[in-house]
Amino acid sequence: MREKRFGAGRVIVVVLVAISALVGGSAFAGPKVHVGRACAEAERPSLDQVDHAGFDALLKKYVDGQGMVSYAAWKANAADAQALDDYLVRLGCVDLSKAPSAKGKLVFWINAYNAVTIKGILREYPTTSIRNHTAKFGYSIWKDLLLIVDGRGYSVDDMEHTILRKMGEPRIHFAIVCASKGCPPLLNQAYTAAKLDEQLTFNARRFFAQPINLQVDAGRKSVAISSLMKWYGGDFAASPQAQIQQLRGYFPNADQLGWIDEGALTYRYLDYDWSLNEKR
Secondary structure, X not given: OHHHHHHHHHHHHHHHXXXXXXXXXXXXXXXXXXXXXXXXXXXXXXXXXXXXXXXHHHHHHHEOOOOOEOHHHHHHOHHHHHHHHHHHHHHXXXXXOOOOOHHHHHHHHHHHHHHHHHHHHHHHOOOOEHHXXXXXXXXXXXXXXXXXXXXEEEOHHHHHHHHHHHHOOXXXXXXXXXXXXXXXXXXXXXXXXXXXXXXXXXXXXXXXXOXXXXXXXXXXXEEEEEOHHHHHHHHOOOOHHHHHHHHHHHOOOHHHOHHHHHOOOEEEEEOOOOEEOEOO
16 A cells, blocks of 8 residues: 555656646747857957948848838848848857957847847748747747857847846837837847947937827826836836836927926826838
8 A cells, every 4th residue: 555655646746747847838838949050160259349230231221210121022032031140140159258348248139139030020921920929838939039149049038138138228128129010110220339329319219209109198297108118117217107207308309298207197008019010
């Protein structure tokens, strides 16, 4: 009887371990897709030394002034599709042991996030939304499309949450673009250390200039703001009111919105548009 009970206990333990794995989600992790490749070069650059000119040229060609992307034309152009792949390889051919400047690190991972996201959409195109490819169970562009950097795979989730958000520059949320209309518009140029502050400021102001992201009613002292702030507002300030006060300088006609700094305001979050940021 003791031996039989021990055997049953082993079965229970196995079942509990299996349930734990299912709850944790690891049993449903999607198949990993790798872009870039391990670098064989003896001398590899630091993050500061990466040349983003090739990506810049592609963005200028396929992204318009409103941040909409010509995915169909990009995918149809084999040379430019390959040029994106080549850029991803160059991103991976860095030496992470070489300490970069803060700006160089931000620039590298912002560009990497955007390039991998574009690559993820081009792999699936035609599609209507990135959310068609971000399943909790199975393959997700956010978690399972990995850029090989210095021999290790990084998903865009890794780039955003374990690297960029920890660098103390919350305006990255106006620079990394999830291929959706509710996201900040994709800048039609690569980010560079020399222009980083200017580029982040430009994209923040452009984001809030769109009614789908910001609606201000001075008479009622109310602000309706993008759900981006519901998810990531804590990176800017502790409370929603403080977040809006901090962001006010990027709002249209900011000099006429002094009442926001007085604190007596109401706020709500706008619906997020997950449809593809596609130029048609």
